[in-house]
Structure formats: C-alpha cells, structure tokens
Amino acid sequence: MDPDRDICLCFHVSQRKVVNYLRRERPRVASQLSECLGAGTGCGWCRPALEQLWKQMQDGEEPNLTISPEAYAEQRRHYRKTGERPSTD
Template sequence: MSPALELDDTICYCFHVSKRKIVNYIRIHNLKRPSQVSQCGGAGTGCGWCVSYLKRYFEAAAATNEPGNESQTAEEYAEQRAAYIAAGNGTPPAGAIPLPGTSAPDADSIA
C-alpha cells in the first residue's frame, strides 16, 4: 500500500496544484477565509472536487499551523475524484489531469 497523500501529490487536478503549493500558500499569505485558497493557482475553481480538501488544509493551518493529514493514498484520492466527476458533480476544464484509466486528448483532435 502506498503512503498517505504526500506534499508533492496533486490535490487540484484541474489546475495541477500540489498539496505543498496549497499548504505553503496558506502559510505564507496568512489567509483569513477558506475561499481565499482558490487564489493559489485557481485550486478549487475547476470541477470542485478538491474544495473540501482545501477547506480541511485551511482549517488545519488555522488550528495548528500544520498541514492536514489524510489516511488515503494519492491513487485513492484520484479514484474518488474520478467517481465524483462520473457522478456529474463537476466538469474538469481543458488541460486538467486526465481521470484514471483515461488519456489526455491528443493535440490533433483538439485543433
């Protein structure tokens, strides 16, 4: 079994934002509201899957000045996001990291 989400694991697949970027952004910018985390590379403004995680990291930083810790792996996180998207809860923007088991469209099909 892989370790829980690490700092370099992707949290916002739509805009390629890692946990490290989010945690550092919260710490450096001394955010006052969870919604301000979206200023970190647009995190949380695509399909919406990561919003609960962004809130969790904000709340953890506000309470302890430590990043939030999860018990799930990066793979489990990606699979849960795929299920969230498949259920019609959000639509990833163009350029988002592909869902597990799919591939990115090739450049010829976009043009």
C-alpha cells in the same frame, strides 16, 4: 499525502503549493485558496480538501491530507462521473 501530489487535479496544484500559500498568505477564509493557482475553481472536487487543509492550519496543526493520492484520484473520478462524494459517516 505526499506533499508533491496534486490536491487540485484540475489545475495541478500540489499539497506543498497549497501549504506554502497558507503559510505565506494566511487566508482568512478557505475560499481564498482559489488565488493559489486557481485551486478549487474547476470541477470543485478538491474544495473540501482545501477547506480541510485551511482548517488544520487555523487549528495550529500541520496541514496534511491522510488519504492516499490513489484513493483521492479514484474518488474524484467517481465524483466527476456521478456528482457524488463519498460518505463521511
């Protein structure tokens, strides 16, 4: 994902802001990312993505979502309409 694209579309929190927060604050649990400009506290769509970035940081990887911003936003539209997330199978 382009670091300047939003992970939390509700509160316009970019991947760069989330990653900088992860580096600076070293949150012990992923839910602490809500302290990063409210990320994840709106519709809830981005919470798995936030958890993934947090996990990547915990595992010593460079935090980065591989999904395109367009696909991410489209999946969120579907989620907001139906409450369903895409299958991870």
